[in-house]
Amino acid sequence: MTRQRELRLNAFQMAAPGHTWAGLWRHPRDTGSDYNRLDYWVSLARTAERGLFDGVFLADVLGVYDVYGGNSDAAVARAAQAPNADPFLVVPAMAQATEHLGFGITANLTYEHPYAFARRVSTLDHLTGGRVGWNVVTGYLESGAKGMGLAGARAHDTRYEAGEDFLEAAYKLWEGSWQDDAVLRDRARGLFADPAKVHRVLHEGPYYRVDGQHLSEPSPQRTPVLYQAGTSSRGRLFAARHAESIFLNGHTKAIAARSVRSIREGARESGRDPNDILMFLGATVIVAPTRAEALDLRDEYARYLDVEGQLALVSGWTGIDLSQLDPEEALAYVRTNAMQSLVENLTVPGERPFTLADFAEFGPRGARAPFIVGSPSEVADELLSWAEASDVDGFNLTRVVAPETLEAFVDLVVPELQSRGAFKERYREGTLREKLFPGAGPRLKDSHPGARFRDPGRLRPAGGPAALRATG
Numbered sequence: 454m455t456r457q458r459e460l461r462l463n464a465f466q467m468a469a470p471g472h473t474w475a476g477l478w479r480h481p482r483d484t485g486s487d488y489n490r491l492d493y494w495v496s497l498a499r500t501a502e503r504g505l506f507d508g509v510f511l512a513d514v515l516g517v518y519d520v521y522g523g524n525s526d527a528a529v530a531r532a533a534q535a536p537n538a539d540p541f542l543v544v545p546a547m548a549q550a551t552e553h554l555g556f557g558i559t560a561n562l563t564y565e566h567p568y569a570f571a572r573r574v575s576t577l578d579h580l581t582g583g584r585v586g587w588n589v590v591t592g593y594l595e596s597g598a599k600g601m602g603l604a605g606a607r608a609h610d611t612r613y614e615a616g617e618d619f620l621e622a623a624y625k626l627w628e629g630s631w632q633d634d635a636v637l638r639d640r641a642r643g644l645f646a647d648p649a650k651v652h653r654v655l656h657e658g659p660y661y662r663v664d665g666q667h668l669s670e671p672s673p674q675r676t677p678v679l680y681q682a683g684t685s686s687r688g689r690l691f692a693a694r695h696a697e698s699i700f701l702n703g704h705t706k707a708i709a710a711r712s713v714r715s716i717r718e719g720a721r722e723s724g725r726d727p728n729d730i731l732m733f734l735g736a737t738v739i740v741a742p743t744r745a746e747a748l749d750l751r752d753e754y755a756r757y758l759d760v761e762g763q764l765a766l767v768s769g770w771t772g773i774d775l776s777q778l779d780p781e782e783a784l785a786y787v788r789t790n791a792m793q794s795l796v797e798n799l800t801v802p803g804e805r806p807f808t809l810a811d812f813a814e815f816g817p818r819g820a821r822a823p824f825i826v827g828s829p830s831e832v833a834d835e836l837l838s839w840a841e842a843s844d845v846d847g848f849n850l851t852r853v854v855a856p857e858t859l860e861a862f863v864d865l866v867v868p869e870l871q872s873r874g875a876f877k878e879r880y881r882e883g884t885l886r887e888k889l890f891p892g893a894g895p896r897l898k899d900s901h902p903g904a905r906f907r908d909p910g911r912l913r914p915a916g917g918p919a920a921l922r923a924t925g
C-alpha cells in the first residue's frame with residue numbers, strides 16, 4: 454500500500470489588488486483592493502494559520518506588464534498586478550499576529566545587492582523567529598529593467614548565471630560571516646560580540662562584489678528557506694542546485710510530472726537528495742458544501758474575469774504580445790526572454806494548442822495549472838490525485854476572491870484532508886525549515902551548496918592576496 458502523502462499548503466498571494474486572475478477584484482465580496490492596509494494581511498495570516506497552512510507565498514514583480522499592445526494601459530486600467538506593493542513590508546504584521554505560519558517572499562535579485570539584501574532578509578528572519586523563505590527570482594519584465602535605469606533586461610540564461618553569483622555572495626554573508634559563538638552579550642565585560650569571530654567577506658564575482666562583514670548577527674535560519682520558480686532547462690539546473698522548495702505550474706498531470714522529474718534528477722546529479730526539494734504546484738480551488746453550489750460559485754466568479762487584463766498578464770509572462778494573435782490562431786513556440794518554461798508548457802507538441810480563448814478561460818487552461826471545483830471530498834480526491842500523479846508535495850493555492858476562497862478551503866477542505874491523514878493536525882515546532890522538513894535543523898542541510906560557506910576559508914576568492922584575508 455502506498456503511504457498517504459501529507460500535503461503542504463501555501464496561500465498564494467500578492468500585495469496587489471489583482472493577482473493571477475485579472476478582474477476578480479471587481480467581485481462585490483473581494484477585499485483584495487485593501488492590500489495597502491495592515492488589517493487585510495493580519496486577517497489573511499490568521500485564516501491561513503487557522504488552517505495550519507505552511508505559509509503565505511507572496512508573489513512580486515518589479516515592473517509593469519507592458520507587452521500586450523506594446524504599452525501598460527491594459528495592465529494599469531485592469532489592475533493586472535499593477536499597482537503592487539513591496540511584499541517584505543507586509544510580513545512583520547502577519548508574523549506578529551501568528552505563531553507558526555511561514556512567509557515565502559518573492560524578491561528579484563537582479564535589482565538588489567547581496568550586502569544590503571542579506572541584511573534585510575536576516576532582519577526579517579529575526580523578527581519572525583525564523584519563518585522566512587525567499588522565492589529567488591531574476592525578473593522577466595523589460596519594464597522593470599528600464600525602471601531601474603538600465604537599457605534592458607539581462608538575457609534569460611545570463612539572469613540565472615547572475616543568480617548563482619548573487620547567491621554565493623549571500624551564502625558567504627549569511628552562513629560564514631558570523632560564527633555561531635560570535636555574539637557574547639557580555640554586559641560585565643562590555644563586549645557585545647567577539648570581533649575575532651566575525652569574518653570579512655570578500656566576494657569578487659562576475660556580477661557582484663562584496664567587501665564587508667554581514668551586518669546582521671546570525672538569525673535562526675541564517676539562509677532563509679530558498680524557494681524557486683522557473684523550470685526552463687537553465688532554470689531547472691539552478692533549482693536543482695539551490696532550491697529547497699519549487700513552485701511550478703502545469704495544466705496537465707503529465708506536464709507537472711515532467712517538470713518534477715527533471716528537477717529531482719538534476720538535484721541527484723548535483724549531489725543532493727531529491728527529497729530535500731519540496732514541490733508546490735499552483736492550483737485554483739473553488740469549494741462549497743455541495744458540488745452544485747461549487748459550480749454555481751465558479752460561474753459567478755467567471756463573470757468577473759477580465760479578458761483584457763488576463764491577456765496583459767499572459768503577454769507579460771510569456772513575452773509574447775497576444776494582441777497580435779488572431780482569435781483562432783494557435784500560440785506557436787518561440788524562444789522568449791521572459792518565462793521560457795511557461796511558453797514550453799503552452800506549446801507542448803501533441804497537446805491541443807492554446808488560443809486566445811484558452812487564456813481567457815476560467816478553468817485549467819486559463820489557470821495553466823489544476824483548477825478544481827467541487828465538494829470538499831471531491832476537492833480532496835483531486836488534490837491527492839494530482840499529488841500522486843505528478844509527485845508534488847503540496848499546492849500553492851491561488852487567490853480568487855479574497856478572503857472567501859481561502860476561508861472556504863480552510864473550513865471545508867482542510868478537515869477533509871485531515872480526516873484522510875493527508876494533512877497535519879498541528880504545527881511542528883521550530884523554524885520554517887524545521888516545519889517543512891521533518892528531522893531537519895534550522896539551518897541549511899550540510900549537503901546544500903550554501904553550507905560550504907560556513908568555512909571562513911571560503912569567504913574570499915581562492916588564492917586571493919593575504920591582505921584580503923578574513924579579519925578573524
Ligand SMILES: Cc1cc2nc3c(=O)[nH]c(=O)nc-3n(C[C@H](O)[C@H](O)[C@H](O)COP(=O)(O)O)c2cc1C
Nearest residue numbers: 512513559590682683684685688701791792793794
Ligand atoms: C509558477 C511560477 C511563479 C513565478 N512567480 C514569479 C514572481 O512572483 N515574480 C517574478 O519576478 N517571477 C516569477 N516567476 C518567474 C521565474 O522566476 C522566472 O523568471 C521565469 O519563469 C523564467 O524562467 P524559466 O524560463 O526558467 O521559467 C514565476 C515563474 C513560475 C513558473
